Amino acid sequence: MHNSPVNETPRMAATDEPFAIYHGRVISRGQLWADVAALARQLPEQPYLFNLCENRYLFCICLLAAAARKQTCLLPPSNQSAVIEEIRQTYPAAYLASDKNLPGNLEYIDIQAASLPPSSAAVELDWDRPAVIAFTSGSTGHPKPCAHSLRTFALSAQMAIGALGLSGQCRVMISTTPPQHMYGLETSVFWPLFSSLVLYDGRPFFPEDIRLAVATAPRPAILASTPTHLRSMVGAEGDWPNLTGILSATDTLPSTLANEMAAILGQSPREIYGSTETLSFASREILQDPLWRPYPGSRLTQDHAGQVWLASPHLPNSITLQDAIRIHQDGRFEALGRHDDMIKVGGKRISLSELNRRLKAIEGVEDGFCFLQQHDHGARLAAVVVSHLNGQDIRRSMKATVDEVFMPRKIHFVDHIPRNEAGKLSKSARESLLAVLNACN
Template sequence: MRDFPLISHTHGEAVVAWRHGEPIRAARFIADVRTVAAALPPGLHLLNACSDRYAFAVTLAAAMIGRRITLLPSTYTAEAVRKLTEFAPTAFCVADSDNDGIPLPTIRYPLATLDTPDSPGTSDVPDTIDSRGGPNALDVPGAPAIASPSETLGRTLAGHRSQPFEVPRIEADRVVAYVFTSGSTGVPVPHPKTWGRLVHCVHVAMTALGLDAERPCTLVGTVPAQHMFGFESTVLLALIGAQAFDASRPFYPADVTAVLEAAPRPRALISTPVHLRSLLLSLDGQDARLPELDLILSATAPLSQELAVRAEQAFHAPLMEIYGSTETGQIATRRTTQGDTWQLMPGIHLEWREGQTWASQGHIETPTALGDLLEPRGTLDAQGHATQFALTGRTADLVNIAGKRTSIGYLNHQITAIEGVLDAGFFMPDDERPGVVTRLAAFAVAPGMTVSTLLASLRERIEPAFLPRPLVLVDALPRNDTGKLVRATLKFLYDQHVASRRHSVNTLSVPVDHPAYAGHFPGRPVLPGVVLLDEALSVISASTGLPLSACELASAKFLSPVTPGEPLTLEQRTLPSGSIEFEIRAVERLVARGTVVP
């Protein structure tokens, strides 16, 4: 039976990962993997919720050598996890933080062990490590009692690194992970990933991206390891391709910049259009430069050529986009600055039938209908298959927001399943401008419910990225004779709502004797900016129907002081993206402006 090594690093001193600027070498990685594998409780399925990329990779590899299967759901909402347990009743969770809130039996990956020296026989791990007692304490039905599994793991991780360096091998046809997509009926759909296909996927990606195991690259990712893009392009690319990943997941531009500057070269940034745009915007008006890179990888949404050009200029590195899906993995690449044509990875075949594009062969487990509309381009190969394509759109039901994918059918199922909702429908506006995150809208018939209560219930069922902005309560939905909600009708409702909310002017009422004036400042009272913003957000919430908790202030600038008794007006405009721009004036004088992101 064919098998492949767990990692492709050929000697124990090879660097697998970097954490806080310190190398973690292959020998330590393998030792940590064996220790975690020995500490895992019984149960075939493991949900890997570790946010530290090294802890994730060790837990993933430990699951493989321990003959467990890693579960990678698209969301951790209570409803999704409940459905997950129907698929895997004895599933347990490994996490590295207290705030995961996942309703599964959970053990803790002791991050304290990662800060111990990278040498055998040393341990600064405390005698007692939180073992997650209470409702999430590890209690796998039918399993023998395990005393404080997290404590056991913490005591042994740093103390068992003196074993010989020997890389385990995994059978090619063994299922090592299930990644999940959201089914239209609300039941997560599992997609098996075998080790052999994952290895093949990384090998063809290495060729397509020009990476070399003899000159390993440091991979810095802004995407989580649990996302298919992050899973393939940070963790698997490092383990199978003999590269090295940074254990962090920087989010804010300053943090991303700091991690990149510390990363050894050659180095690559694995990111998304949204994160790249944020990084480049952080340079506007600043006397600063971004670190030079050797490669940029982008995925999860199409990247505009303009943004690609700016990114290549700012980082002095080529930018490659990856095209793929949860079901297929990565299947094509393109150099965005050189055109819109995608190059298929070797072995992947596309077929056009039944109004859809199907992908098969290569590392794809089963033939898969793609959610996007593709157009063949270029010359055909010897078997008559297209090797290039252009992305021309997507099927109407699929939604991709900020790198997360779902379907309108799934969202409709979730909102109508809420008690008190008689009818509902989601709508995706036609706003595909590059760099702009388009937000979903939804219309619901829910007598006796408010927007706030309905959003709170919906938040328990779907990812925050898919929460409707706006959510509009109506008396009835205009279904046609066959009971369908036609997109054109929903668009009419949406346009009506946006037109009524797009622009409005309201009065801000701040009493002359407001207590905030006292002492701010003696002899010349001025309204504190925080009070002014609080009043503005309250008006925006009331005028749009959005709950105050959903009005997130994205930016604010104070231009002139407000003194007691000045009449104030707030002018707001709703943008196609769903963001709300506002200006506050004292008569004609502009005193503040900002943006709210629902």
């Protein structure tokens, strides 16, 4: 077990330092803890709650109030009633907390900020009990629970902020990803909680909304987004003078898109690498170096069976990674795709993730993914794309980087791909889309 101390005093103290932008006004750290203490007194006496708050500040005080009551927040991959009920079968004593009406007439506790005067009173927190159980997005099957303590989040935040050169910087973190997703949870909630960064309560979606959120932030802003969102911003008009950094995660950022972002937004994007199980533990700036660099203190090793393990101060134990990894001698690494999406055609192997990356890197392809399509004579590669190009143009472009045996035989064209709020395509959404496409052919 790692017993590294958490340097909690500077960031967790109730002070007049800014913590959040809530409904357009600055909330101090003293105000944060006053709101947490007030909400903690109102929560029912139950061991688990689904934290479904959309407003990021209300999500944060709900999470901390629950921790103060020794309750664990459940973070489902979506707030659909069927998903919640599926998870509820395992946690029958869980109640729902939200700041907005929920679908399906689900009963919930209404979460609002009490807006009491700032307090200097400390809130007692147990750093080592599970504060959050996050669930995988379901891209490979049923949501899988992953429990983490406040100590894990604190250490991870300190490592990430140090590795990215954000220590001591008072920047507004604007995120397009919901706080229930691990990427959004880390960067937009826990990073501000354990640093000088400032939480932004909204979640802008459309390019102009994102630009306005950045432009009107009271301090220089960092945008934490996804390749899907960044791609939609390529054609956005207007300037970005208040933008001081771009983070990307949840999918590989093509170098072509990174170049476009650097030209349009004036910033070279940084990517962070991790998972729901591990939290983030590496970063890269693809325009400078295509290899991932682990945060200081994090280390990858490979056993005799080829399995890669992550050991890091923020994790109580080493964790096996689900991705295929090639580790370089200096500790940097390449991510080759998930073990379960490796395919073999004509005696050659490649991951579907790598094929997807190369497909989406084609100029003129807005989005897309490859898949194996079953036929009477076996499986063949096919693709779904959002593009104004024709199939011949796409195949011609892919041939420059992809072996002939991996060329998609069939290319389906659609208006959009039903990705979730984190920019991922869940297994159920992918299967529903393919069922519709197959029925039309």
